[in-house]
Amino acid sequence: MTFFLTILAFSSLAVLFYIYIGYSILLGILSFLFPARKVRKEPIQPSVTLIISCYNEEDILPAKLANCFSLDYPSQKLEICVVSDGSSDRTDEISEAHADKGVKLIRQEKRLGKTAGLNLAVSGTSGEIIVFSDANAMYDQDAISKLVQNFADHTVGYVVGEAKYTDAASTSSARSEDTYWQYEIVIRKLESSLHSMVGGDGAIYAIRRELYDELRHSDINDFVNPLQIIAKGFRGIYEPEAVCWEETSGSFSKEFRRKVRIVNRSFSGLLRVPAVLNPFRTGFFSFEVFSHKLLRWFTPYFFILFIFSTTVLGLQDVSPFQHITVFLAFFFLFAFTGYLLSANPHVWPMFSMPYYFCSVNIAALIGVNKRLMGHTQVTWNPPRQTEEAGSKIARPIILHITAALLLVFLLFETGRFFHLPLFFAKTTFWTSFGIIFYVYFGYPVVLSFWSWCCPKPVDCSEIFPDVSLLICAYNEEEVIAEKIQNSLALNYPSSKLHIAVASDGSSDKTAEIARSFSGESVTLFDYKERTGKIGAILKTVPCLSSDVIVFSDANTMYAPDAVKKLVRSFNDAEVGAVSADVIMQNEETTFGRSESSYYSYERWIQRKESEIGSIIGADGGMYAIRRELFKAPSPNIILDDFVISMNVALQGKRVVFDEDAIGFEMSSITHKAEFFRKSRVVAGAVQALKQAEGIPGP
Structure with a gap:
């Protein structure tokens, strides 16, 4: 078994070395x-x-x-075509306003994706050469001239410029992305000099019109x-003098989604044209596709094999795998640190680069697996557009648990490897015990001591400011009527x-029920698109003009004098926000009683x-909160109550x-429900820390 694992470890390592280093060295030698x-x-x-591809690019x-x-190209020979893929903003209007300058708008009424739009556009254009571009790619003046000069060679079928x-240098994400891109440029130049570069670049590449086949x-x-x-039978050339400028995706999360999409669609595309992998048909290019793309997409699988075999051998004290195992553990902990700090624009490369490396490989794994399961992504939002409000938690709790296990494993391996004395183990134990004791006791x-020595009383004289009670609801048809009646x-x-009832894209009868109460005291904000609770808050708060805003969940019922008690603290000018005592019910189960006891402890801490x-x-x-103190969180924030109050x-x-x-x-009914609720809270706290929201930032 050890022999087999050793062969597996060295074989997978050799493949990984070839993918990232060996292939470029081989190209250089050739x-x-x-x-x-x-x-x-x-x-x-x-x-x-x-052709400029657009979706909501106003x-x-x-x-x-x-x-x-x-652009320095004869205007009578340059046709500018804007393809609008069902844009819902002013993209079409802006394009039509420049019709007198030769801009042609081709609108795709339904959003069918970029490729469908290009099929439509190419069929309606007449240029001998078609140049494809993205809306955010700004060309040097001579970029078109530099591209088309290569088509004087009749063996050239497409030409790719340099983006x-x-x-x-603006952020750690941008630096990581640019470092990877410079590495890609070196490979593209070498491939082009030997045969053809693999693939194009949506920002700047040109083809002969007659070579465009309608795509799926x-x-x-x-x-x-x-x-x-x-x-x-044509070649694809890289032209480094045809330059365009664009921004990076701007964040690790956006780049991750972009990589998933690219790998998913590219792998699907390669399966569509398998002939390019036949060396008897495409010669050296088949080797380039296999080495540069196919092996690269399957890198995560080789990494998994390498990590598995190395870890098992390391635990068996097989040299040198115990050293490699410790190195890998450090590498992944550095990557996790990069993940935690990813919202910070200036993260040390020792953290950001491992995180970027892991991120793009996980993206490749997801992209390939999606295609193997029959799913290919067709539409997407440009990375520069705002992230979808109320976005789902991207399984961060799994990352945190994995990191904790890695840390435990690393401490274990370090102790075994360096034969640390008993003193170190005792110090670690008592330090950990001390931290846990401090947290809970x-x-x-x-x-208690501080509140006894230095209390800061609040002036709670009765006042009656104008109050807006904001109830955010998504599919709450079972409780929304009771909640409004209670209010x-x-x-x-x-x-x-x-x-104010904000229905966040509810697909049940929530909005219908709330509408039946509409009148002087109740207003329904019926949002058709679901953007999450924070999205509903961000859209509704600007519509409220009261002195005080009370935020509420649809399933939280108030005591008759709750609002009166809640707002009286605002008589104190130093008070900007007040939190109530929300009592957990459903104590008929052991779990319910445990949860209720825990929250009693939490309320004591808050007091x-x-x-x-x-x-x-x-x-x-x-x-x-006081209305004038509302500071809008980011639209992707998870713990809106924490961030809004701490702002x-x-x-x-x-x-x-x-x-x-x-x-x-009502408290959580099951252990599982409470686990996921707590996971969400932890994920939200980490997100707030990463994005420096609700806490002092740099």
């Missing part, structure tokens, strides 16, 4: 041994159609069109179309209490924190706890 294949270049000026399209008008990043909607045009051209003792029955002046200053975060079931504290105001303002909420 380029040195064999003369580069010449390309006949002449200053020709064929008719050119420049922000960047004016600059792109201005860039097109400045450069304008923000390469699931095809990625800048990969499948070049493969088809190679299969017809020491901190409450400190709070209308509150012991608070009706002229000063307005109830003591409030007595000396501010609590850490509010309860989303019932809390209130108040960051503005110098207190966030206090009022145990007399009481609400009631």
